[in-house]
Amino acid sequence: MSDLISTDTDLEKVILVAVRTPGLSESLVNEYLDELAFLAETAGAVPVRRFVQSLTMADNRTYVGSGKLQEILEYLKVHEDVSGVIFDDELSPSQLKNIEATLKRRVLDRTNLILDIFARRARTAHAKTQVELAQYQYLLPRLTRMWTHLERQRGGIGMRGPGEKEIETDRRIIRDIISKLKNDLVKIDRQMATQRKNRGKLVRVALVGYTNVGKSTLMNALSKSEVFAENKLFATLDTTVRKVVIGNLPFLLADTVGFIRKLPHHLVESFKSTLDEVREADLLLHIVDISHPGFEQQIDVVNETLHEIDDREKPSILVFNKVDAFSHIEKEADDLTPSTRANVSLEELKQTWMARGTPSIFISALEKTNFEEFRDTLYHEVMKIHVTRFPYNDFLYPDAEDMDDAEDDF
Incomplete structure (x- = not known):
């Protein structure tokens, strides 16, 4: 480039x-x-x-x-x-x-x-408090350098939030602010923990993945909601939870903040409460942008971050999104043209290493490509967990021949 x-x-x-x-x-x-x-x-x-x-x-x-x-x-x-x-x-x-x-x-x-991007994207009191805490923790060891900017009252990227406070703020006051923000987060976390308890014992599914891989678009497609989705990094900061029903099976679906390589430690610490939805999830949908040239490295970054958040092994499904970026041109039998991103087919993708081991599926959340297979896969993985939690809930288990005819809530 x-x-x-x-x-x-x-x-x-x-x-x-x-x-x-x-x-x-x-x-x-x-x-x-x-x-x-x-x-x-x-x-x-x-x-x-x-x-x-x-x-x-x-x-x-x-x-x-x-x-x-x-x-x-x-x-x-x-x-x-x-x-x-x-x-x-x-x-x-x-x-x-x-x-x-x-x-x-x-x-x-x-x-x-x-x-700076997180400061722009924060909408709720919870997200704003988390971002402000991370900003002050970053600012504390850099006070001497930062005050030079504050005296000039300059604008531009990187100068929002705490950067607009007056010069009287010193290390002691900053530490007091950090302490207060941490206490505020504890109170908000208690409220959110109560909300999670009030959701009952439904199976919890969390969307995780690198930033800008299409999690919010998939959330909208599954739940018929209008979660903000944009082709920019960190479009979603606040965790959104929706009740979803596939066939006769209800579960909770959470959309979480996207991960990124070199994610600042302050942000990981500040957003741990937001990531409680990941820790408490029964099933993870790891969304991958298969059209990105470095998607394999992105998978590694997400897995490393997940391990940092919670080292317990959880059932997961690898969802390779954005297959609409491929043309899927079917090649003739005698066509010697090498398979590339311009002509690989969906069936060829299913034969690669990506389709082995961990349950995986190839879709386009935007175009609804291969969506029926995705919903079936998600249904059966959620059902495995549901059966262990409600072993005597017979009404949820129709006969096999009736299951295909069950009406979807989509």
């Missing part, structure tokens, strides 16, 4: 910076930067240039080497309309200070950028 990208003059222009360490291929670094660019665009900025440096490890003082930092500075001198520089890793307070002193631009790291 070219390091120059067409821009909209009304949007804030930024440049992206990354370090390529041993073990990271050039293609993988480009994929990371593509994601960083998507994050920047979600936050309302336009990336106009990328800088990548190969190092054994990131420089402790300035992340990139002094020569690369000078190269970035020369670029900024020519392109004065570029207002910010975004780094693809979390920077230490000293790195932030040193880089800003050289570049004379606002400097953001990946964590700050994600926090």
Whole structure:
């Protein structure tokens, strides 16, 4: 991908910076930067240039080497309309200070950028409190650097929420605020725990997956609800729970916040209560964007995050979404054209490694492709759990020949 990208003059222009360490291929670094660019665009900025440096490890003082930092500075001198520089890793307070002193631009790291997006996306009191807590925890060790910005009252991405407080806020006050926010979250968590208890003993299914893989679209398709769905990262922050009925089988379906690589620790900690729906779920629907070139790495990121949240093994279904991105052209028997994303068929996908081991299904939530098979798979997996919970609930178990004729609540 070219390091120059067409821009909209009304949007804030930024440049992206990354370090390529041993073990990271050039293609993988480009994929990371593509994601960083998507994050920047979600936050309302336009990336106009990328800088990548190969190092054994990131420089402790300035992340990139002094020569690369000078190269970035020369670029900024020519392109004065570029207002910010975004780094693809979390920077230490000293790195932030040193880089800003050289570049004379606002400097953001990946964590700050994600926090900014979360601040934009938070809608409920619960989400707003969680985001604010994460922002203050990030800000605390960076007070000296942050107050320089606050005195100038500058706007732009990365400067929302706590960044708008007055300079009188010092470390002691910040710690008091953090303590209060934690207490507020405890109260909200109690209320939410009570709500979960009031849902009865229905089987709980949670949608999990990387951000922007189509969880909310699938939620809407299954529950006939109108959960906000958008082709941007972290479109959903608040957990949404809906009652769904397939055939004669009711269960609860929860849509959760999407995961991402290098998810800031502060966010994982702050959003653990939101992720209670994942911990308490009986069945996980792991949604995967099969059209994404790095979907295998995304699967690994989600699995690692799930293990961090709850190390107990849970039944799960791998749902490979967005098969509509493939043309599904059926090749002739003597066609020697290699199978690619442009011509692979659904049947060919079912013969790959992805269809082995863990129960898996290939669908398009948007186009409802292969949806009947998906609903059947989900029905039988939920039924396995339901039978153990309600072994004598006979009315839920029609005869086999009647089961196919059961009316779906869709």
